[in-house]
Amino acid sequence: MADQEDTNTWGSTSWTRLSSLRQQSPLIQCITNLVSMDIMANTLLAAGASPAMVHSILEIPEFTPHTQAVVINVGTLTPDWLPAMKAAAAVANQLGKPWVLDPAAVGASGFRLKACLELIELKPTVVRGNGSEIIALSMASLGSTKGADSLHESSDAVEAAKSLAKSSGSIVAISGSVDFVTDGQRVIGAHNGVPMLQKITATGCAVTALIAAFVATDQTHAFEATASALSVFGLAGEIGMGLAKGPASLRMHLIDSLHGLDQETVLQRVKITSFS
Ligand SMILES: Nc1ncnc2c1ncn2[C@@H]1O[C@H](COP(=O)(O)OP(=O)(O)OP(=O)(O)O)[C@@H](O)[C@H]1O
Ligand SMILES: Cc1ncsc1CCO
Numbered sequence: 001m002a003d004q005e006d007t008n009t010w011g012s013t014s015w016t017r018l019s020s021l022r023q024q025s026p027l028i029q030c031i032t033n034l035v036s037m038d039i040m041a042n043t044l045l046a047a048g049a050s051p052a053m054v055h056s057i058l059e060i061p062e063f064t065p066h067t068q069a070v071v072i073n074v075g076t077l078t079p080d081w082l083p084a085m086k087a088a089a090a091v092a093n094q095l096g097k098p099w100v101l102d103p104a105a106v107g108a109s110g111f112r113l114k115a116c117l118e119l120i121e122l123k124p125t126v127v128r129g130n131g132s133e134i135i136a137l138s139m140a141s142l143g144s145t146k147g148a149d150s151l152h153e154s155s156d157a158v159e160a161a162k163s164l165a166k167s168s169g170s171i172v173a174i175s176g177s178v179d180f181v182t183d184g185q186r187v188i189g190a191h192n193g194v195p196m197l198q199k200i201t202a203t204g205c206a207v208t209a210l211i212a213a214f215v216a217t218d219q220t221h222a223f224e225a226t227a228s229a230l231s232v233f234g235l236a237g238e239i240g241m242g243l244a245k246g247p248a249s250l251r252m253h254l255i256d257s258l259h260g261l262d263q264e265t266v267l268q269r270v271k272i273t274s275f276s
């Protein structure tokens with residue numbers, strides 16, 4: 001486990017990334033599921049980024065070059081959306097922009113699994129899923145699934161995540177009671193968050209978009225940016241939970257708390273520890 005010095009270093013890393021995000025206000029293109037669009041856009045705005053839900057293949061050649069990062073989420077995938085996802089990933093790659101994959105409910109069907117495996121071939125900078133999603137993707141098998149929700153603890157998926165990171169070259173993040181991030185060698189755990197976040201739909205999708213925004217501010221340190229985004233989101237959830245009466249008011253207070261996060265709170269309360 002990490003010592004206090006390690007925790008303080010991560011607090012200042014997280015604050016630096018959040019401050020840069022607020023200053024730079026990166027434009028994030030989101031090709032995402034129909035459930036997540038509102039909370040994803042509001043999470044990005046509250047953090048200081050600029051969201052754009054642009055998903056027509058006809059717009060990608062003109063629009064994607066103006067973005068600082070792309071998020072691709074297969075949560076409500078249909079065959080007509082997949083070419084646009086691949087085109088946006090290809091443009092991001094050509095122009096050296098980061099892109100992040102959310103394999104939402106990847107274990108639900110062969111169609112979704114095949115689509116995600118094809119997207120992984122396009123080398124996402126980061127892949128973020130829950131425990132069941134990362135296990136299904138890493139093993140390329142449908143296995144046990146409960147739609148968009150996880151049947152696994154995030155800690156059950158750490159070996160699968162390491163293996164996926166090694167085979168894909170992507171940073172892999174698993175959300176859950178502890179959020180894990182690995183590049184195939186290093187593993188860190190981000191401890192901030194509250195269980196009630198699971199009772200608001202698409203908080204996982206929203207944190208994936210926040211990861212894209214953080215990585216956009218420092219592409220050369222995608223591992224650190226991913227860990228920082230997960231911690232900052234979890235910390236906003238903790239502060240929001242202090243004001244909430246249930247999931248609906250937590251959704252509101254989460255967004256307010258993300259918007260209002262200050263340096264002292266981030267330095268004192270971000271908790272990231274090293275597992276390797
Ligand atoms: N038991 C828990 N304790 C604390 N925080 C949690 C817990 N479970 C999930 N979270 C947090 O909730 C957020 C969403 O993670 P989750 O694993 O539920 O994503 P998901 O299953 O992909 O969600 P969705 O598909 O609805 O977007 C993350 O910020 C995560 O850290
Ligand atoms: C509920 C749901 N179904 C498909 S995507 C989604 C949002 C959370 O991933």
Ligand SMILES: [Mg+2]
Nearest residue numbers: 104130204205
């Ligand atoms: Mg999800």
